[in-house]
Amino acid sequence: MKQRKITTALAATAMLGFAFTGAAFAEPVDDALVIDGTEITIRAPAPAHLNGALPDLVSGWAFRDTETRAMQMDDFDNPGMIFVDRGLDTWNAVDGTEGKSCASCHEGPESMAGLRAVTPRVDEKTGKVMNIEAYVNDCRTTRMGAEALNLRGAQMTDMLALISHQSRGQLMNVAIDGANAPIYEQGKEIYYTRYGQLEMSCANCHEDNYGNYIRSDHLSQGQTNGFPVYRLKDAGLVSPQSRFVGCVRDTRAETFKAGSDEFNALELYVASRGNGLAVEGVSVRH
Amino acid sequence: MKRQFILGMAISALSAGMAMAQVAPENVEYTDGAIEQSLSGTPGDAVEGKKVFATAALGNCVACHAAEISKDIPFPGTVGPALDGAADRWTEAQLRGIIAKSKMTFEGTIMPSFYQTAGYIRPGDAYTGKAGTEPLPPILSAQQVEDVVAYLLTFKE
Numbered sequence: 425m426k427q428r429k430i431t432t433a434l435a436a437t438a439m440l441g442f443a444f445t446g447a448a449f450a451e452p453v454d455d456a457l458v459i460d461g462t463e464i465t466i467r468a469p470a471p472a473h474l475n476g477a478l479p480d481l482v483s484g485w486a487f488r489d490t491e492t493r494a495m496q497m498d499d500f501d502n503p504g505m506i507f508v509d510r511g512l513d514t515w516n517a518v519d520g521t522e523g524k525s526c527a528s529c530h531e532g533p534e535s536m537a538g539l540r541a542v543t544p545r546v547d548e549k550t551g552k553v554m555n556i557e558a559y560v561n562d563c564r565t566t567r568m569g570a571e572a573l574n575l576r577g578a579q580m581t582d583m584l585a586l587i588s589h590q591s592r593g594q595l596m597n598v599a600i601d602g603a604n605a606p607i608y609e610q611g612k613e614i615y616y617t618r619y620g621q622l623e624m625s626c627a628n629c630h631e632d633n634y635g636n637y638i639r640s641d642h643l644s645q646g647q648t649n650g651f652p653v654y655r656l657k658d659a660g661l662v663s664p665q666s667r668f669v670g671c672v673r674d675t676r677a678e679t680f681k682a683g684s685d686e687f688n689a690l691e692l693y694v695a696s697r698g699n700g701l702a703v704e705g706v707s708v709r710h
Numbered sequence: 711m712k713r714q715f716i717l718g719m720a721i722s723a724l725s726a727g728m729a730m731a732q733v734a735p736e737n738v739e740y741t742d743g744a745i746e747q748s749l750s751g752t753p754g755d756a757v758e759g760k761k762v763f764a765t766a767a768l769g770n771c772v773a774c775h776a777a778e779i780s781k782d783i784p785f786p787g788t789v790g791p792a793l794d795g796a797a798d799r800w801t802e803a804q805l806r807g808i809i810a811k812s813k814m815t816f817e818g819t820i821m822p823s824f825y826q827t828a829g830y831i832r833p834g835d836a837y838t839g840k841a842g843t844e845p846l847p848p849i850l851s852a853q854q855v856e857d858v859v860a861y862l863l864t865f866k867e
Contacts, residue, residue: 468769619832621846622822632820633789639773640785673839675850678832 451635452486452644459497464593468700473600478633481701484644484653488633488709489494491515492656496708504585504654504706507661511586514579520570521547526563533586540591540703544692546603553607555690556587557663564595575682581661584652585706590704596649611693620677629671646671647698648691650707657710662693735827737847742816744803749825749852751827759861762854769809769824769850770860779865795823795867805859809850824850834860 426679452485466483477709485493515533530536544555552558560583561572573580598671600608618625630640630646637643648664654661665682668690672679680686732750739745762769764783776786777793800808808815812824827845835842850858 450832474842619828621826621842621849623830624820625821636788637785638787639770643789657845667864669839673834673837675834676832676836676842677839679834679839686731690749694807 452642453493454481454485454681455493457485457493457497457499459499459592462593463626464704465595465700465702466704468595471696471699474697475628477616478645478697481647481698482634483701483704483705483707484647484709485707486645486651488643492708492710502654502706503656503659503707504652505659507582507652507654508577508589508706509584510584511584514582515586520564520568522567522569524568527562529567533590536587537590538594540588540596541596542598544607544688544695545599545694546607548603551603553685553692555688555691556584556663557683558688575668576663579653579661584659584663585602588652588703589705591694591703593702594699596695596701596703598692598699600696604692607689607692608696610686611689614690614692620675621671622675624672624675624676624692626671645697646694647701648694649698649701650664650704650709652708653709655709661706664694724857728812729861735825738825740807740811740814743811744801744807746803748856749806749810750856752853752856754856754860756857756860756864758843758854759857759859762850763861766852771858773839774861777865778781779809792861793865796865797863798866800862802859802863805862806855807854809858822849827854840850857864 455620459467466485467483470478470480485496495503499505513535518525520527526533540556540558544553546552547554554562557573557580561579564570565572573583598604610612615626615631618628626646629643634643634645648667651664651667652661653667654660663682665687668687669679669682680690731746738749739747741779751817760780763771763780765795766773770782772786774790776788777791777796779794780786796805804815808821812819812821813823825848827848830844830846833844833846834840850861
């Protein structure tokens, strides 16, 4: 008890210390994200179900440096847009024993507008957690007679990019009631569990410490509205669950697999924490 | 006379023995979060300690902590408080305890325990993402803890 008080006081002086040593300003930028003349909502009031855990919502975009932010403001500079184009090829490609492509049933990819903003969600009939990848593989295996795609493979991330792009600008609105409710609770439990030898939860970094630097990384709220993201560090496109794999591995823990019940629940829960932020429809992070 | 001499021999033999047999993580005794006894029996080396402090694969303390004394190590993090004057605030035993198992001093802190081997949820095999088996090797060896304590003891204002 006593120790705690001491450290709070110390932390306050530590911050003063920073002002003197001139460390970089730790607030996310105030700038607006405008793509093609349209403003994308990157700040929003925190949804009521967070019970004050976050004062307000801020997209990861606002925590990145000037160059990275600029890349996302122009679709010609955004390397993620290449994957949207590639996704369109896969969308139109006939595959499997039924001789069908996605386009055979759904026409253009615009038919997918809005889906990214409300997923993951639980299918009432099957009880399965459906994210975009699960819908793609469900169509492939049950309607096209094709093989399921590798969840973290290039073809799947291309589809994720294409379909997410159709919802650009729409506000995340993942349900936390009805069939989603138990999955939301499961995801929440995982979010606050301190895994691995470093004993860190998602909340330790993205709720308690966003705005702080962990070495040179400016911690964001770990929102998923921007996904898939083009990561400059990996020179590739990353799905939400691929990002989770990396974050859990960094706690010296045994990770969960992409597509596992645990990560499906976590994806639904984390998405709901971003309700009110806009789908960025392929973002750029470093 | 003779008696005292033998006793003296016995004590030095004992401490030599302890220098060999370091205190294993599961045998560490904490008093209000502090560890009085050296973990390795060999005095810490501040120069080595600075390496532990700065190196990502070792202590990686700089990921969370800055200080004037360590300002030549680039990009210190801001998750933890700046450590200026840490040696004025804490005794050697307290610093040893904070590094070995920070949660004994700061309840619920994000700071990892560097000399602990078990009691984890889904422990991994270092940073591979694969399962690890407890007891895991501690993140820092007994000597590395002593070294980083020696380095922190130079953090005076």
